[in-house]
Amino acid sequence: MSYDIDAVRSRVPALEAGIAHFDGPGGTQTPQPVIDAISGALARPLSNRGSASPGERHADQLVTGARQALADLLGADPSGIVFGRSATQLTYDFARTLAKTWAPGDEVVVTRLDHDANIRPWVQAAAAAGATVRWADFDPATGELAPEQVSAVLSERTRLVAVTAASNLIGTRPDLAEISRRVHTAGALLYADGVHHTAHAFVDVEALGADFYVCSPYKFLGPHLGVLAARPELLETLLPDKLAPSSNAVPVRFELGTLPYELLAGARAAVDFLAELGGPCPGTRRERLAHAFAALEEHENVLRLRLEEGLAGLGPVTLHSRAEHRTPTLLLTLDGRDTADAYRHLAERGVAAPSGSFYAQEASRRLGLGDTGGLRAGLAPYTCAEDVDRLLEGLAGFLR
Structure with a gap:
């Protein structure tokens, strides 16, 4: 199944600023056709x-x-x-x-x-x-x-x-x-x-x-x-x-x-735009969307596994996203470290991964995180492997 990440990214002008965006759960960047x-x-x-x-x-x-x-x-x-x-x-x-x-x-x-x-x-x-x-x-x-x-x-x-x-x-x-x-x-x-x-x-x-x-x-x-x-x-x-x-x-x-x-x-x-994500596909818009989301889920799952494997190697990281069926959105805490500090550290290095409870106050409290929550890294259709590596490198530097 085709997923041309370079073609997707080329049509999102905000990415020209060089930021690795993991803040999609709070709002995605906008493709040129939408603009x-x-x-x-x-x-x-x-x-x-x-x-x-x-x-x-x-x-x-x-x-x-x-x-x-x-x-x-x-x-x-x-x-x-x-x-x-x-x-x-x-x-x-x-x-x-x-x-x-x-x-x-x-x-x-x-x-x-x-x-x-x-x-x-x-x-x-x-x-x-x-x-x-x-x-x-x-x-x-x-x-x-x-x-x-x-x-x-x-x-x-x-x-x-x-x-x-x-x-x-x-x-x-x-x-x-x-x-x-x-x-x-x-x-x-x-x-x-x-x-x-x-x-x-x-x-x-x-x-x-x-x-x-x-x-x-x-x-x-x-x-x-x-x-x-x-x-x-x-x-x-x-x-x-x-x-x-x-x-x-x-x-x-x-x-x-x-x-x-x-x-x-x-x-x-x-x-x-979403209907085009899977590459050329005949049929109605609904059929093209089904094809596109199959390609998108495959793309995001590959990157999610890459991110999870990288986080596992960082040591003092607790991943709270554990359900069998879940979106590529990861909430993590860093043992003994404030994730708000990690958020600022990453932002200074061009990586947008915010910290908080993101209005899911009851869920954050039930997880034992109070109203503080944790660092949230969410993947989007324009996320690439280099973005994931930049996030992992930034977190490794913060933990050092």
Whole structure:
């Protein structure tokens, strides 16, 4: 399977600065085609959506094109694609909307593994509705969140389960399909945080069993934006707070205010860029994405093993990313050393590998790392073997 890393890197202008980027889990660098799509959208006539003027038609084309592109990426119906400012904002919006259907005695499940953006909105919405919050734990020794750990906190009063498709802190990829089966058997809905997952795996929302799946294009080479996928018929049952004159059609009823058309153009271009990662491939965009993600996963797995083997030879390094199925995102601590100091040491040498708990506060605490967390090294489509070697050399120098 073809993966031309040099060709990928040549189209990401930020890499010309010479930095080895391991900060992709917090936001990836932007390919030139995405930049061009954003500027191109702004360079043409543009106004509110409609059909009368060129600007109206252009805006409408940008929205419908982006919905189809994200539907192709996620295996969803374009009529169920909702855009927002961020995944966090969308989750808050849907938490408030769903909470209207809850009553005292109802239960909502969140997990210790999740980013706080898939915890706090549900905790706060439950409190407002008088519902009870139940916590699903994960095993800090293995990093695993097993379906049984979710089942243990389900009941006939469970209304919603919020769970990550992949941990942004340690990379764990729970068995979401089996978790969703158990959640649905209990009569509840599943809200999946796919922000970290979407950057590293070929997503099929239907196969995962997620009723709601949220992601952020800026984690997979696109602009800052939030995207939620759900079945249109499920969205039809929900009534969000909205302006009286605004459309009540799905999915528009969930999109508050005018959409950022230029960012939608960038999101579509990011999906098209991802579809090219595996080299020439015939077929639909969805088929090309499947081929591309197979090549990307193979590329990232090779580099992850190279990094893990190198870290094993450094001595006083503890790797907290241990789940059997995980993304190429490694959280590590350095015995007796502050990872914030290591972060600064690496930054001075042109290696971006930040330190912290990265809003996964509950997971960091469960790992025994408090709110400090550790050093996070995440691979991205443009990561090369030289980048990995520079990170290892930088850490070796810091430990000396």
